[in-house]
Amino acid sequence: MIDNYKDWHEQLPYALLGYRTMARTSTGATPYLLVYGTEAVILAEVEIPSLRIIQEAELDDAEWIRKRVNYTGKRMARAFNKRVRTRVFQIGQLVLKRIFPNHKEYKGKFAPNWQGPYMVRKVLSRGAVVLAEMDGQEWPKAINSDAIKRYYV
Template structure:
């Protein structure tokens, strides 16, 4: 690997090129693309998504935090009414302490024969789909309650013929650049000419030259 980093081989381009060069020299292992650490010594990434903003956050870690992962996977979730471990494997997780001081559940398992263990395991696998479906229903009910609580604070706005409004500039794709970064995302001034069903409005500009159709969610009231 040191030879692949030095001399004429030093001008590699990122990971895929280095991966190709090392394999060409006769070295290979299954996890060679993910095993090497970064220049800062980080090997793992802890990723999470904020529930409200939907933004993904990632933190680099030098070593795996097994205790944190174990706590997350075995913690009872109010949203799904279950643990993440049980939704994946169909059974509850066995704590390391239970292997030293057997609990009632472990004692019952040890007293079963191989055939009984296989039968119970198959029954748990058959019930896993139903358990996941129930967790999905619990999640949807929780999201509905959150949405209902949030919508109580939302004041739906509507416009009448003759109202002055501003409209979001087209294209509505926010990742596409439209001028410089200080340009306003609102375009106008427009006048509501006609109101349609399904929150659609026909707009004309102040000179009565441009006519366009816009949905209510892309409009806001203009206050002179």
């Protein structure tokens, strides 16, 4: 398990883990099971569905996966929503629109990142906004409010 006899102490925890979790032929059980009455669970096994974990939890496969997905989805949503800033725009406000690299208005990395000003024509649900040019011509598509920022004169 080691390449050099001088670094054996660095590999010792891994060797002991392998020794303690490997089944013995004489008893048919691991030393960990004999001492603690349950199998050792590696942290990676808790995250990745394995047959042994599902059997110990006495859940069927679909129920276990549904619980993990619900928990993970709620945790990710909570982490995302913690950083979301709600932006409220009113009709008639002046805003700047972000120029994304995949848009035809993109001119390169030394060009401005924002264009405008535009006027808010409609405020739709879930943060969508319909913009209009300063001459009154309305944009055909709604824009998400995270791609615009308020323009201060």
